[in-house]
Amino acid sequence: MKPSIEVASKISDLLEVSLDDLVVITDVEINKNILKCILKLSKFSDEDKSHIFAVLDAFVAKRKIQSIL
Template identity: 40%
Template sequence: MSKIGNKITQLRKEKGWSQSELAKQIKASREAIGKYERDEAIPSVETAKNIADVFDVSLDYLVGDVLKPSFDKRMVKRLQDMELLSERDKDHLFALLDAFLRDAKTKKAYAP
């Protein structure tokens, strides 16, 4: 299980940000970021959401047991938009998606 502090540290380093830069982005103190990263303190829900927003990951990824942010905000937005489609349009979209995924898996299986 990855603690929230580890995820914050990892995401911050991937962006090349210092603790001070992250603090500035979410309007918090550098000391607070340090405590979050060392798991000495847990951010409030609002602060955790702000952290997730600046890293473009879901809050679920940040605080959950998910190993990677497989559903980033763009994916979640698309899934939400798909709910607005008619059943017929969803069927067409799923058929297209299924064909694309099948082809991608086949290519990967036979790649050198």
């Protein structure tokens, strides 16, 4: 799936990366459902996004710890 330039721009803004950085990730396939969630998330308040990112960061940290043990 290849998003339009407008969608790619919104995703790069949401993830706080440049379009170049977003495009260079060629070996990562973004699941359609994940993309839909990201687009929905872009409409949330900054406070809500902050909470969601905190939860995601906690899951990522948990996975890293589990992979080390």
